[in-house]
Amino acid sequence: MGYVAVRGGAAAIEDAETFSLVRRAGGVSQLLAPEQIREQLHLAVDRVMGEGSLYAPDLAALAFKQAAGDTFEAAFILRSYRTTLPRLGYSEPIATDGMRVIRRISAAFKDIPGGQILGPTPDYTLRLLDFDLQNESETRTRQQIRRLLQPIERMQPMPESFPKVIAMLRAEGLLVGGRTRAAQPELTDITRQAIVFPASRSAQLQTLARGETGGMLALAYSNMRGYGSVHPVIGELRVGFLPVPFKNPHTGSVERIGEIQVTEAEVIARLAETEGPVRFSLGYGLCFGHNETKAIAMAVLDRAMSGTEPAAPSEDPEFVLTHVDGIESMGFCNHYKLPHYVTFQSELDRLRRIQAGLNRTKDTPS
């Protein structure tokens, strides 16, 4: 009879939870502390915060632990926690040229004012399994870090802010004009209003910013590969920290209420479909934490959706925006595990009836 008709579903659910606990923590190794996850699995934590749409490293680490490393599930747990929090207000707009940068590169120019800053990246590391990590010696790792950091500390401190590569292109008239807030004074909040089409750009960017990395990558990749027309050049990719300014509702003064880490990608694409002189166009991506794949994919999709005549799925805003959310797609995919026997009975009835009708026609040709 299986899992449907049997009485005692509640007991079965509790047992299922117990089995999951055994799978996560029933081994011989030490139990993970959320702090370890937050520090040592920081890229997973960043991904969970981004897709979970809540900047909360401690809670994201906890969700990741609870979900036993499933990023979909962890982001889902974080999102449903987010539901319980009231919307207190909106921060002031944040200018990203004031970012405290830990990494900043441009693929469009060999050198850029302020310099290319590689920062932490595995981009040029050979992906060889490092067997030394199997029994990592804490003292040796700490020593290694000290040795690495010593020369950096003797270097000149980094400047407070870097000029934007995009701004330089724009000053030369090579890039389409910036989209100002005046052009779109009404900011959509997709967590409070269902998205409607045509979607405002603020709704587009919000949806992408909390989209699922893998899903966005697949759509952006389809465009880069040929099902689309964006030929992206990374104008600038930044990873760093931004202050969050918030207007005090009582005094009216703007205060800094915290800091968030973000990844920002500005993608230049050839040929803007605008009237007047031919210029480069821009795609913009920004997400919580350090997640370069997602930021670049987002920028490519933002650019891809800016045309008026979608020629590929990745260029159709409705197609992209209704399918990139991981919490929604994963939930719906898994809901097919729920019993569907009533609807299936209804389908069976149709099929049997059609078959019976066909047999009747065969027996008595008219």
Next chain:
Amino acid sequence: MTQPGPLRAGTPPADWRSSLPPADGRYSYAFLDEGAKREIRRRMLKAVAIPGCQVPFGSREMPIARGWGTGGLQLTLALIGPEDMLKVIDQGADDSVNAVNIKKFVTRVTGVAVTTDTRAATLIQTRHRIPEEPLRPHQVLIFQVPIPEPLRLVEPSERETRRMHAEADYSRMWLYLYEDIVKFNEITVGARYPVMVNRRHLMDPSPIPRWDVAKLNQAEALCLFCAGREKRIYAVPPHTDVQPLSFEDFVFRVEAFGGRRCGRCGSTGTYLDEVIDDATGGRTYSCSDTAFCEKARRHHLAPGNHPPEEGAA
């Protein structure tokens, strides 16, 4: 839910916190923050005012997954109060795993009483069925909806389907049904049969079997529908016309069970589950509405609402 109106405004009584288990003090009553509940109630009022019209809303993420009843759950949580009596069914069964899970969650964040008795419930959240016992005016039936757009079958774009609804342009849906008849000499739509509400809006009645469609027409109870993932609320107020799409010479038909009766309670005229017997490979049949079946067995009740006979509209 007290008598005069099911959409009761105002905050729940001050003593609701005492009904919460202490460990859940970090969550507000009925999980959603009050702002979210107010917004959802307003959207429900709009949906009631325009029967069958899909009203977008800022659907919140719930602790159960998208596609598992987050829409229905948000309506339940936005409506529920301490005096309510909740019933949750899935495929007609009160004890199906997902129904049990939803009940467990709502009880945990509200402390309300649950029941399996259709008559005793004030709020009934359902997936894929309408109870066999007729509903009464003080009751609210809340449907979990996977795909709220009946036109999705013929048109993938939301922008386009909204235009079609605005212009009441349902020709492609009629054409789809007509082509079905040409190809199969039968309409192949099983569950989720498109219905016309208040002679204006084409509506997806959620994946209820065709058997249940007639129960929506001129119903006594308020029927609310919500798709959490697709972020749409719609409603059929009491005493509203709900008609399945049907041709004069090719009428709408409900599922046929060939005169079979429930193997447990003996009822005829209920929607039956077909169960394959492990040992013999033969089929047994029993009521999909488990609470009705229980009651019928106890009181030897005859089913109260006969669905339309096979072949009748």
